[in-house]
Amino acid sequence: MDINKVAVIGAGVMGAGIAAHISNAGISVVLLDIVPEGAENRNIIADTAVSKMMKAQPAAFMHKRNSKLITTGNIEDHLDLLADCDWIVEAVIERLDIKQDLYKKIDSVRKTGAIISSNTSSIPLHDLLNGLPDTFAADFLITHFFNPPRYMRLLEITRGEKTREEVVNAIDLFSDKALGKGVVNCKDTPGFIxxxxxxxxxxxxxxxxxxxxxxxxxxxxxxxxxxxxxxxxxxxxxxxxxxxxxxxxxxxxxxxxxxxxxxxxxxxxxxxxxxxxxxxxxxxxxxxxxxxxxxxxxxxxxxxxxxxxxxxxxxxxxxxxxxxxxxxxxxxxxxxxxxxxxxxxxxxxxxxxxxxxxxxxxxxxxxxxxxxxxxxxxxxxxxxxxxxxxxxxxxxxxxxxxxxxxIPSLLKTALKQTETGCKFYNIDNGQLQRLTLDGKYKNVERNEGVLLLSDIKLASKPIEKNGSASLWDIGDGVICLEFTSKMNAIDPEILKMINIAIERIEDDFKALVIYNEGSNFSVGANVGLLLFAANIAAWEEIEDMIESGQETYKALKYAPFPVVGASSGMALGGGCEVLLHCDRIQAHAETYMGLVEVGVGLIPGWGGCKEMLQRWVVNKKRAAGPMPPAIKVFEMISTAAVAKSAAEAKSMLLLREEDNITMNRDRLLADAKAQALSMVENYQPPEEIEISLAGPTAKTAMSMAVSGFRKNGMATQHDEVVSLALADVISGGDTDITETLSEDDLLELERETFMTLAHHPDSLDRMEHMLETGKPLRN
Incomplete structure (x- = not known):
């Protein structure tokens, strides 16, 4: 059973949130509610709900354009909109009489086999179905979302005695793949699990x-x-x-x-x-x-x-x-x-x-x-x-x-498992097992299309390992590079492991996936290490680290095999730059990307400026002329703009059209591996791009904008210093539109400007403040 169109009835906080998240999956949604007494706009409740979601923080929509997938209406005038819906979600007030009256209306207009579910968590399923026909019961179940639906992954599903297996399977699969939910099947008990x-x-x-x-x-x-x-x-x-x-x-x-x-x-x-x-x-x-x-x-x-x-x-x-x-x-x-x-x-x-x-x-x-x-x-x-x-x-x-x-009886059952150490979970030959209610161990089975690095670790040892990164064989000739430093911050050990990965794959493997199962892909470069080096005036070491990062990322970009970055959570600063140098990115929908170095008084130094300039210059949809791409990149980096989703990252060109998005976090590694393997045959590294920039002309325009922000109190003194330094890089330095700049030209500009800012006492203050408080210093 395919689900191509959904209806949500009830435009309260929960119902509206469910509708928004279904639209995030690219699915058309009908959102209905009652007609308030005396209302001129009979759709006012649903219309208002969508308007509120457009402004909600945290955002309900992964991209504001998703709101266009929602058709609003009311129950009195627009029940006919349910006729071609494959799934109808009821999310109205928790009153049995109101729900059952609504079910009768739904049943009169829905198409044969259309699935109906309730978002209730307080009314038993058998009470909801009382007095309703078997044909309705066969297509009915409870789908209990958690609030806010976009961010809370749990979806509890409860089926009735007469619910068809196809209905449960369809909702399970759709919720898993399209909505990114972790589906848990529950029994019809109060509060579920x-x-x-x-x-x-x-x-x-x-x-x-x-x-x-x-x-x-x-x-x-x-x-x-x-x-x-x-x-x-x-x-x-x-x-x-x-x-x-x-x-x-x-x-x-x-x-x-x-x-x-x-x-x-x-x-x-x-x-x-x-x-x-x-x-x-x-x-x-x-x-x-x-x-x-x-x-x-x-x-x-x-x-x-x-x-x-x-x-x-x-x-x-x-x-x-x-x-x-x-x-x-x-x-x-x-x-x-x-x-x-x-x-x-x-x-x-x-x-x-x-x-x-x-x-x-x-x-x-x-x-x-x-x-x-x-x-x-x-x-x-x-x-x-x-x-x-x-x-x-x-x-x-x-x-x-x-x-x-x-002592609960199931705990007593676990205590009898002396051979495995009296555990609820056991590992047998690299396979995770769970204790069953009858006292036996059963393998934990993953859904098809789910590949977890944590499972691979149970059955194997790393190919290579240091204090900040590991290499794992994930099968079919693909290596996974895992960051393991604190908050997955990029440091010299990770750079070293990237180079080791390149050597190992050239010798024995086909492709590389960069992935980890931490809360965040990477929060950026190790600022603490940089600050320590600055405090002891180890300037040569700092410049060597910047140059090493540039060379490593460039080697990654032009490696003779496919490289796929698989991101989830924050991918900031140096972590974002890693992804920008991959052939493809397989991004979890909740990926938050951005070049945020200005927050610590610096600029991207590992090719971030260069990569974003190239993307915006060659972008066919951009405005004509040499200035628009440079201005766009300057705005993004100088304001430390962060995409609030993978969908937003595409609009910012942090992700390209050919990059893919995975809704379910558990499917990310498998999707990235499949993407890498699809590129192996006849793989050719990308060709180097040379671009032209407007030089001093562009820098003057950027400087005027920064000066305006400063005068209006929207930028601090050091914001101006950092932004003007960034403008020099983004404009191409001492060049003009008749010349071309190679990648190495842009990297040299980045490196020189980075080092200038790293010497600045106000930048050092920003770094120290960020390490101490986790917040940027407005100096």
Missing amino acids: ANRIGIYWIQVAILEAMELGLTVEEADAVVGRPMGIPKTGVFGLSDLVGLDLMPHLMESMTSTLPEDDVFHSKATIPELITRLIETGYTGRKGKGGFYRLNKEGGKKVKEAIDLKSGEYHPVKKAHLKSISASRKGGLQALISHEDKGGVYAWKVLSQVLSYAVSLLPEIADDILSVDEAMKLGYAWKYGPFELIDQMGAEFFAKRLEEDGLE
Whole structure:
């Protein structure tokens, strides 16, 4: 079953977000809602929803042009628009009577076999279908998206007894490939998987923090990075979701869960939270929540609430020995520490992980579904069963027993697996396995078209390795170059490994893919290393590193085999420059590319200026004349413009027409490998491009623009210095339109200008400030 057109009914925050993300896949969408009483524009709700999404931050659309794929309307006048839709998503208010009335209307106009799904998370599927014909039930299922739909990868699917297999398979495949979702099949139980565990986790963590007398900052520091959970922790997450949602979640869960479910014992709303909601402190969307920004006195000061008094105070960094211990000793060290952080960590993990284990097979048939749901839906780095394996199942069970807590039956099953070390996950002959409910191990199988470097690592050793990079054989004559430095920052070790890869492939392999499974492809060059060298006046070493990078990237560009860069997350500065020198880029849809060196008082020094100039000069769609391409590149680099998606990167020519986009992160490596192999036969390196630039004429125009920005307060003193230096490179230096510039000419300009700025004290201040705060200095 192909899905070529979709309808979403309900243009609230969730429904509109779903429609926007479907348009991101290049699919036409119909978005309908009710007609407000007395409205002149009968489509006002859907129209307003699209307008809001155009301005939303973070952006709902991967490119603003995607909004044109959405046709707005209303339920009274435009139900006929559903007639040719292949999938109809219901995302209206959580009232059974309203949903069922809508289903009857949908059923009267939909084409035979059209799929219908509900985005509900609080009404059981069997209740939704009550009284509806079997023909409707056969095409119906629940598709539970997480908000915001573009960024949250989890999609929970629940099928009914009569749902056709073809319907489930069609939605699964479309959601996986086209929408980039991690699809988890759930049972028809309250909260499905992620919210059943996640809401319980939030409640336990908040209540225990209050009971044990922790501050908000301390609790978030413990229930955060030490557990592989985003730094927002639990109080920050509550602010993000909205405190006013908590009472509704509690009511929804307690009204549908069995009476003996332990969730009921944690379903109370503390008086502090009630008071915050009543006074408009509903989190980030309100005046604040557990945290707030105090703007008094002209400065923004982040404050946290005192959980006892309800008064706010400036945020203080948590200093707990248990957190320090966890950095070396992991979870065991964290929960074994005697300070209040260690006690709190154990209180939370003992209850939440026990609860998660006890829910199988009620909510899912396998542990992998539970772990994936929590990782994709709540951004946990590790799922509940992976966390237990980290601390040790025997250790966990012993602590439960010491506290007089019940040991869940599935944990007892894991304890019997003595040959594998009492684990929920096992590795056998390089194959990852999961423990089944009957006590056996089963191979973890990936969907067709999914290739993970983490799986390859289980079954092999690197071809080459140093402190910052590794080379892996990923089969069929293709090598994968993986960055492994902190935040995948580019340093001399990575440059060295690129050169090793070029030599090895020429001798024994066919193609190269540059890829890693970190949060970001690369945040750029190692600024700390550069600053250290500058502070000891190692200028020759700095220039050697710049020249080495230029030569390495050029060797990559003209290597006698295909090179494909596979990016995801941030690809900034030197990381962006790596990609610009690849034959092709296979970009994950959520790739954020840009040349941002001006933020640390520098310019791109490894060929970024050169590559962008070449792309804009030869671009057939650009405005005529020598000035437009240079001005465009100058604007992009001088403002540190970053594409907010792979689609935006194409508009900026950071990606070319022939570069491809992968929606699902898990499919990125396989797609990049296939792209590389498709280029092997009769491969020829690109021909070197020489371009003409306008020289001083162009620089004068750029200088006037910079001067205007400075006068209007839009640029600082050092912004002007850096921009004028950049203008010299982008204009081609001392040249004119009658001359041509080779790549080496442009690289020499880059290198000389980079070194000039690297000597500037204000640039050094910018570098130091960025390393200390993670934010650019406006000097």
